Amino acid sequence: MMAIDCKALSADFSTRRSGTTAVLKSVQLRVMTGETFGLIGPSGCGKSTLLRILAGLHTRWRGEVSIFGQTLQPDNYPRNALLSTVQMVFQDPYASLHPRHSVGRALLEPLKVNNIPEPARRLRQALDDVGLPPSIEQRYPHQMSGGQRQRVAIARALLLRPSLLLLDEPTSALDVSVQAEILNLLNQLKARYNMTMLLVSHDAGVIAHMCDRAAVMQDGAMAQLLLREQLAIYGGT
Amino acid sequence: MAEHPLLHVQQLEVRRRDNREAPLVGPFSFDIGSGATGLVGESGSGKSLTARALLNLLPPNLQAHSRQMRFGDRELSTLNNREWQAVRGAEIALVMQDPRHALNPRLTVGEQIDEALRLHVRMRTTQRLDRVLQVMDEVGLPQSRQLLKHYPHQLSGGMGQRVMLAIALVNRPRLLIADEPTSALDTGLRNQVLDLMMQLADTHGMGLLLISHNLPLVARYCKQVLVMYRGQCVDRCAGNALDQATSPYTQALWNCRPSGHTFGHPLPVFDPESIEANAS
Ligand SMILES: Nc1ncnc2c1ncn2[C@@H]1O[C@H](COP(=O)(O)OP(=O)(O)OP(=O)(O)O)[C@@H](O)[C@H]1O
Ligand SMILES: Nc1ncnc2c1ncn2[C@@H]1O[C@H](COP(=O)(O)OP(=O)(O)OP(=O)(O)O)[C@@H](O)[C@H]1O
Ligand SMILES: [Mg+2]
Ligand SMILES: [Mg+2]
Numbered sequence: 001m002m003a004i005d006c007k008a009l010s011a012d013f014s015t016r017r018s019g020t021t022a023v024l025k026s027v028q029l030r031v032m033t034g035e036t037f038g039l040i041g042p043s044g045c046g047k048s049t050l051l052r053i054l055a056g057l058h059t060r061w062r063g064e065v066s067i068f069g070q071t072l073q074p075d076n077y078p079r080n081a082l083l084s085t086v087q088m089v090f091q092d093p094y095a096s097l098h099p100r101h102s103v104g105r106a107l108l109e110p111l112k113v114n115n116i117p118e119p120a121r122r123l124r125q126a127l128d129d130v131g132l133p134p135s136i137e138q139r140y141p142h143q144m145s146g147g148q149r150q151r152v153a154i155a156r157a158l159l160l161r162p163s164l165l166l167l168d169e170p171t172s173a174l175d176v177s178v179q180a181e182i183l184n185l186l187n188q189l190k191a192r193y194n195m196t197m198l199l200v201s202h203d204a205g206v207i208a209h210m211c212d213r214a215a216v217m218q219d220g221a222m223a224q225l226l227l228r229e230q231l232a233i234y235g236g237t
Numbered sequence: 238m239a240e241h242p243l244l245h246v247q248q249l250e251v252r253r254r255d256n257r258e259a260p261l262v263g264p265f266s267f268d269i270g271s272g273a274t275g276l277v278g279e280s281g282s283g284k285s286l287t288a289r290a291l292l293n294l295l296p297p298n299l300q301a302h303s304r305q306m307r308f309g310d311r312e313l314s315t316l317n318n319r320e321w322q323a324v325r326g327a328e329i330a331l332v333m334q335d336p337r338h339a340l341n342p343r344l345t346v347g348e349q350i351d352e353a354l355r356l357h358v359r360m361r362t363t364q365r366l367d368r369v370l371q372v373m374d375e376v377g378l379p380q381s382r383q384l385l386k387h388y389p390h391q392l393s394g395g396m397g398q399r400v401m402l403a404i405a406l407v408n409r410p411r412l413l414i415a416d417e418p419t420s421a422l423d424t425g426l427r428n429q430v431l432d433l434m435m436q437l438a439d440t441h442g443m444g445l446l447l448i449s450h451n452l453p454l455v456a457r458y459c460k461q462v463l464v465m466y467r468g469q470c471v472d473r474c475a476g477n478a479l480d481q482a483t484s485p486y487t488q489a490l491w492n493c494r495p496s497g498h499t500f501g502h503p504l505p506v507f508d509p510e511s512i513e514a515n516a517s
Binding site: 143169176179203228233 | 284285296335386387417421425427503
């Protein structure tokens with residue numbers, strides 16, 4: 001089955017002062033189940049917008065989009081079918097964490113809402129998976145370093161064992177050794193739970209290390225598809 | 238290092254007010270001269286807290302202490318709040334990590350850059366607008382006249398980062414502290430932004446403290462590199478000597494970078510015991 005299938009996907013933003021601007025222009029994208037697919041492209045070309053549409057967070061679009069065979073409508077995201085299936089890690093970790101909720105609360109809530117047994121144990125496991133000590137539970141977002149915040153955001157996305165992970169620059173705030181641990185973890189979990197990943201990164205090394213295929217976006221459209229042989233030499237060393 | 242560094246810091250420590258025991262950072266001594274100094278290291282090792290301590294901008298539950306913090310011929314550790322306001326943003330500027338969080342969601346891009354300028358200089362409105370547009374062009378923000386009117390939530394991640402940089406550079410500071418200023422930028426823009434900072438460093442003698450996780454970048458641009466691990470400075474070396482570092486932590490940082498060759502294999506990770514064995 002296809003994990004993601006987009007045909008002629010277009011999106012725009014309108015602002016009072018500068019009118020309507022097209023951000024995605026008839027995008028085609030097919031990602032296979034179990035694949036790690038990379039998205040590359042200059043700043044502002046629409047990568048985050050595409051991910052937000054797939055997560056049901058941006059609703060002004062036209063075209064055909066389906067995830068694991070479920071059809072998305074701009075004004076009707078199949079939440080019941082996809083809620084725990086699709087998880088997103090945001091470019092800015094503050095965006096996924098409530099400023100007044102402690103880490104413990106932020107991570108327990110989705111477990112409780114979904115009636116997951118033994119939430120406390122699952123919480124500790126999730127923190128351990130991303131290399132954070134249990135004591136971080138009491139912290140608030142502003143009391144952590146940038147990398148710690150990002151790891152909490154990743155732990156939260158992994159908590160419900162999603163089938164599709166949308167990763168927007170997941171490791172750009174991390175040092176290379178923590179990055180290595182997180183990338184290893186993502187690959188392990190992917191193998192164990194047969195996850196599909198859509199990964200946005202400006203780091204050629206990260207894309208070349210992680211992805212089976214990747215697309216280069218340019219000004220709101222897909223400009224080039226890179227296969228594994230091309231990715232192996234992508235970004236030089 | 239020149240005989241008169243721009244910033245001379247002795248025994249800087251950052252502690253929690255409610256826990257006087259172990260410091261979160263330090264004791265940490267270093268000099269920043271002209272040109273770029275890199276600050277790299279483990280996530281959570283104290284790089285951002287060090288940067289904030291240099292500007293007296295720590296969160297309320299933390300406290301900094303240092304034996305000396307000399308900037309030019311000024312001693313910073315004894316400044317009062319009003320004196321700090323004159324220094325901060327004008328002579329020493331900071332680009333914070335997490336740009337969108339640091340921007341005010343209710344003010345437009347133009348208003349925020351202009352505010353930074355107005356706080357420190359007296360200029361006519363039209364002159365200020367010219368200066369704002371100029372600095373936006375310098376940091377590579379496209380269509381600056383339109384972008385002036387945008388609010389932070391309407392920007393992509395990389396644009397937010399460049400707005401932060403424009404705010405920091407608008408007053409031509411003598412020292413720029415940049416905390417991950419290019420992590421959300423593509424390679425082309427990243428080089429453009431760094432080249433701009435280096436050019437300002439050269440022509441205006443600006444000092445630059447560059448906090449980054451990108452080691453090849455730091456190796457390329459920085460004269461001197463400080464490496465932090467768990468609140469301590471565990472290594473210092475020349476930027477172009479990073480690949481031959483002898484400290485186990487610096488070595489590990491250099492070696493665990495992903496690439497096309499590591500596809501399908503787990504990346505090497507750092508074993509904390511190697512550094513503890515080395516230290517004792
Ligand atoms: N809420 C919004 N209102 C108006 N324009 C917006 C809004 N959000 C994004 N845009 C614009 O849409 C374009 C694409 O933004 P997007 O965040 O998808 O880019 P990106 O490819 O993720 O870039 P980056 O690599 O810098 O994060 C940008 O030009 C941006 O200014
Ligand atoms: N307000 C605070 N109260 C208590 N601890 C804090 C606070 N802010 C930061 N810390 C802790 O201090 C340590 C250093 O944080 P800092 O933000 O300086 O790390 P960093 O080196 O910048 O990391 P990163 O690369 O992830 O941004 C971390 O362990 C962090 O959790
Ligand atoms: Mg983005
Ligand atoms: Mg930091």
